[in-house]
Amino acid sequence: MARTCDHCGRVEEDPTALLTWSTAVERGRTKWFCAECSRQHLRAMEGKLDSEWW
Numbered sequence: 001m002a003r004t005c006d007h008c009g010r011v012e013e014d015p016t017a018l019l020t021w022s023t024a025v026e027r028g029r030t031k032w033f034c035a036e037c038s039r040q041h042l043r044a045m046e047g048k049l050d051s052e053w054w
Helices: 035-040 042-046
Strands: 022-026 029-033
């Protein structure tokens, strides 16, 4: 199953690579973030800021 990063738009089809992605639930919707975006915005994610604030 292919996933798209909800922040940068990167598409990943390899299920093994998806293990490095992170998810967040914002306003009842699950969002997926690639490893690069997750690392770049880790503090905002830990602070539970919605992705629109990054």
